[in-house]
Amino acid sequence: MSTHTPSAQAVKSPFGPIADTQQIRLFRIYNHYRMLISLMLTGLLFIEPFTADTRLRWEEYYQAGVFSYLALNVFTGMLMMAGFKPRERHITLSILVDIAILHFLLLTSSGITNGIANLVIVAVAAGNILNPTRMGTFFAALSAIFSLGISGWAVLAIHETADDIVRAGTLGILYFATAFVLQSISKRMIRSEALARSRAKSIAELEQINRQIIQRMRTGILVLDAGGHVRLANAAAEELLFGAQENAGTTLPHSLVLPPAVKEGLAAWRENPDQRIEPFQATPTSPLLQATFTELDQEQGDQTLVFVEDLSKITQQAQQMKLASLGRLTASIAHEIRNPLGAISHAGQLLDESPNLDQGDRQMLDIIHRHSRRVNGIIENVLDLSRRRAADARRIDIAAWLEEFRAEFRQTDHDGSPVYIELYVKSSLPAARFDKTQIEQVMVNLCDNGLRYSKQQTGENRIQLHAGATADGERAYIDVRDFGPGISPEHHNSVFEPFFTTEKTGNGLGLYLARELCEANQAHLSLVDDDQPGCRFRITFAHPGRMI
The missing domain is CATH 3.30.565.10 (Histidine kinase-like ATPase, C-terminal domain)
Known part of the structure; x- marks a missing residue:
């Protein structure tokens, strides 16, 4: 199984299946921030010193813009609470609306020198975090154009000082710097997160493969705690040890009860770890089993790993080797045995046709025929064993x-x-x-x-x-x-x-x-x-x- 680093194309599209949840969570946080800012701006409208000390160009339009901004953010928050999941176009539109409304408030208030200009920097930063692509650069460019436009209009239309243009240019540089820095950081974070997710997925796949391998192993594997209770059991262990018990097949390993032979072997092993327990049968119908114990955690020593081997497989292999040798031997001497056996059988048949045989001779002939057939049957059975084909299950x-x-x-x-x-x-x-x-x-x-x-x-x-x-x-x-x-x-x-x-x-x-x-x-x-x-x-x- 191989792992790879996400490509640049994956980074350019952060709203894929991997990033959806993260982006929605970040947008929800940003919307809470927008709601807080709009509430503060609305609250400042009711503070008398604010209206007295600050010169508003168009107070009615400014108030309408603040109330509209609050209503928009409340509506968006209610949609999010109702379970609405915004897509990329919704988030992009929200950032553009923020930039437009904030510049409208700058225009209707005291201009580019107003503190609301700092909120534009936050909006540009949020846009580049939520969408670290060329669109983030567009947010910075659009904000710089709006700021320069407001300053230029103020200088030409209402004869403000040229300092506003310098400040607007400084803000434009700040917008682009914010965009470039946050895009770089966001892309790096997305790459790191995608890489971490990819590796986590690979680890999960490896864990799943290992679990399947352990479950399909013919060797039974048990994990016991300090009290001898079953913590984990693979399918082979359940089949070999618990197949005939009433509580077998349950999904809760701790409900499995160890057979008495395994309990006795565990106690003997704990007293003498070098001792090997005798083979046993878990049930009268189960094959002969051999259990081997080892400590799973060498430092704590509170868990025991048990391997359960089916000795019938080992015995079967030994018998197959013996029968293979016997089959080769039988095949080599079958011709030599069958020739004299055939001659004996044929001679017995000819002798059986003689009319001069008494009862005793016929009994002797019956013994010859019976044992000739028995010898031939033994040879046929042994040859059948050596020629046995693989099972087609x-x-x-x-x-x-x-x-x-x-x-x-x-x-x-x-x-x-x-x-x-x-x-x-x-x-x-x-x-x-x-x-x-x-x-x-x-x-x-x-x-x-x-x-x-x-x-x-x-x-x-x-x-x-x-x-x-x-x-x-x-x-x-x-x-x-x-x-x-x-x-x-x-x-x-x-x-x-x-x-x-x-x-x-x-x-x-x-x-x-x-x-x-x-x-x-x-x-x-x-x-x-x-x-x-x-x-x-x-x-x-x-x-x-x-x-x-």
Whole structure:
């Protein structure tokens, strides 16, 4: 972002959007001055010594001019009080009227030697402050012409002394000097003010950019006061720490309540700043988090800056590196494995056609076929992981998409048995961004597992799909519940690890692949423990407006 000094053209037009307020304020002050002067002139008309000691050429015209000047200034003040905002032409006209009326008073009073001539200097000065352009020089020239004209007329018509012409010339020089000095000062002030405004705008833009960057960072950032209350929290921190709390999503940071794990970590860090707290989960459905504390103000030490990292991202990167190496290894040896595997499978098929096999031999052939398919499935799954494409996330209406998914999933073959899929969708469901193909693959995996375990436990192919929003109302989630035997508590932290399985026929990559696909869409797949029969897997989507 670059800053620049305003050009001369910007200075020549001081009534642009930047200077309007300032010019109106200065004109209001000048109008108060004019009203005060006109009141004083009016008051002097009622003082007897003034009329006795001062020779007025045309007293009636002079009095009319004073009253007219007062009425004009009062009218202008009332317009300003009513909310009228004068433009450049109004201010210019006011200065010209001032110069004309003041010279009319000089003409009808005692001439150029009258003290009213000093008021003309103020009018010229005000004109050059309010309009520091060529018009300001015109004000000075017009005043000098009027002064010389009045003095010349007095010398020729009523035989005044030539000293009036000298005084008028001196006043003319003073008018021009006032104009040049104030124009220079006013232009410099306008340049300085425009530069200050430009820099202030640049700073505000930089601050806004920084705020947006902080809000869109995937790292959670918190600012805590000495009492451990939240002063500031970016979107990632709210999502990671407060997404499932009832008070999440509020616009008042101090109303956010720190999770107990963060409070304990903060207390331990304050006792021993070199200690690093253990990873934790803010809620049962949140990813594994790591908090780091540091003092925000080294001098006062009353504020603490907290960085909250999503360890699942780091774990994901490590797993991706491991799987990338595994994928390259598998790709290099797949041909060598598949050739003997194909030969074994083909030999088993030929042997299966023999009429001289007894029951024991056929059981051995069944073992060969089953494990050949299992080995081939492991190779295919690992290759799929290494070939996974980037997610093409699009904004999706969860309710409509789930209806479409359920209808299509029911059409697939499930051992000929009827399939019962109960769908529950809450109202006012927020949208989500994800790749339909990849999330559909996750849902198929979860639903297939759910139907299989439900069939084992209850004898029915039955699952439930729940769609709702997190407590902050900004992120959507989908739950897949089955009615199977469930997962033992000691295996809750291992179900998403690669190659972990409790079945003899499984390869342990299904749930791991499902979580990987969710992470690729910035969603989170978790196992929810709600003390209900069966398993409940939840896909929590990222905020549709905060995805990076």
